[in-house]
Amino acid sequence: MPSRHAALLGLAAAAVLLSSCSTESGKAAPATAPPSTSTGPRFGAPPVPAPLDASPLEKNPCAAMSPDQVASLGAPFKNNDPKPDDYTGPSCNWEFATSPASSVGGTLATKDPGHGGISGIYSKKQSGGVTKFEPFTVNNYPGVIYDPASNSPAGLCTMVVGLRDDLGYVIDVSLDGLKNPFADSCEVGKKVAGYVVQYLQKGGR
Numbered sequence: 001m002p003s004r005h006a007a008l009l010g011l012a013a014a015a016v017l018l019s020s021c022s023t024e025s026g027k028a029a030p031a032t033a034p035p036s037t038s039t040g041p042r043f044g045a046p047p048v049p050a051p052l053d054a055s056p057l058e059k060n061p062c063a064a065m066s067p068d069q070v071a072s073l074g075a076p077f078k079n080n081d082p083k084p085d086d087y088t089g090p091s092c093n094w095e096f097a098t099s100p101a102s103s104v105g106g107t108l109a110t111k112d113p114g115h116g117g118i119s120g121i122y123s124k125k126q127s128g129g130v131t132k133f134e135p136f137t138v139n140n141y142p143g144v145i146y147d148p149a150s151n152s153p154a155g156l157c158t159m160v161v162g163l164r165d166d167l168g169y170v171i172d173v174s175l176d177g178l179k180n181p182f183a184d185s186c187e188v189g190k191k192v193a194g195y196v197v198q199y200l201q202k203g204g205r
Contacts, residue, residue, distance in 0.1 A: 043119050043122035043123040043125075043126055044122050044126075045117065045118050045119040045121075045122040045142070045162075046118075046135075046142040046162075047142075047165055048117070048141060048142065048162045048163065048164055048165050049140050049141065051163070051164040051165070052163045052164065052197070052200040052201065053200065053203070053204075054108055054110075054163050054164075054167060054169075054200060055204075056199070056200065056203070056204025057090055057108045057169075057196075057199075057200070057204075058084065058090050058108065058110065059084070060082070060084075061082050061083065061084055061090040061091055061092040061106070061107075061108065062080045062081075062082040062092035062094070063199070063204065064092065064106060064192075064195060064196045064199050065094060065192065065195050065196075065199075069195050070094045070096070070104070072191070073096075073104065073182070073188050073191055073192070074096075074182040074183065074188060075096040075097065075098050075102065075182065076096065076097040076098075077094070077095075077096065077097065078095040078096055078097040079095050080092055080093065080094045080095065081093040081095070086107060086111075087111060088107055088109055088111050088170075089107050089108045089109045089110040089111045090107070090108045090110065091105060091106060091107035091108070092105070092106055093105045094106075098176065100176035101176070102155070102174065102175040102176050102182070103173075103174050104171065104172070104173050104174075104188065104189070104192055105171070105172040105173075105174070106169060106170070106171050106172075106192060106196065107169070107170045107172075108163075108167070108169055109160075109167065109168050109169070109170055110167070116166060117160075117162045117163075117164060117165050117166050117167055117168045118142060118143065118144055118160050118161070118162045118168050119165075120160075120168075121133070121144045121146050121160055122144070124146070124148070125146075129148060130146045130147060130148050131147050131148065131149060131150045132145065132146055132147035133145075133146050134146075134186075136159075136190060138161060138190055138193045138194045138197055139194060139197045139198065139201070141161055141162055141163070141193075141197050142161070142162050143159055143160060143161035143162065143190075143193055144159060144160055145157060145158070145159040145186050145189070146158060146159065146160070153174075155173075155174065155175035155176055155185050156172070156173065156174050156175075156185060157172075157173045157184075157185035157186040157188070157189050158170070158171070158172045158173075158189075159171050159186070159189050159190070159193065161193040161196065161197065163196075163197075163200065169193070169196055171189045171192050171193055171196075172189075173185040173186070173188045173189045173192070175188070
């Protein structure tokens, strides 16, 4: 989905400042999920309260949400499109049975060695590289709704939630211009973030 890839490129660009100091290898944490070996959050980003083992999403990126959970976001579930080898990390695109088409994309940002979790977006804010910056929390995990552009399409919302201090999960919600039958694209994204965190808190079950 073009809008998801554009959002992910924005996150990658936001993290350029981190590339020289990140120790993230691009691999998921071991199953025991020990504390991150990175230097922690930067640029004023809040810390992740308890690092999550994200390896279940590497193996099956679409397992983060069940069809019933997708339908609970506001419209019937149509299908999903798993991309475990996507260029920025394992991803899934969940499509709704709506016309015009609406969808939600989620990516575990493991393949950008400088992504630095949500710190990349905080660094982008400091440099004036975002036109929208709205911190939020879901299940006590920090996230940020952000937009690097000033003319994004109606119904588009992009956010990142921290799974570890050095690892983020990027969510891109693309609804039709009228957002029917949804209430708000960013609220949909927050619900997705909650499902992802819950899934990993349960050990990928």
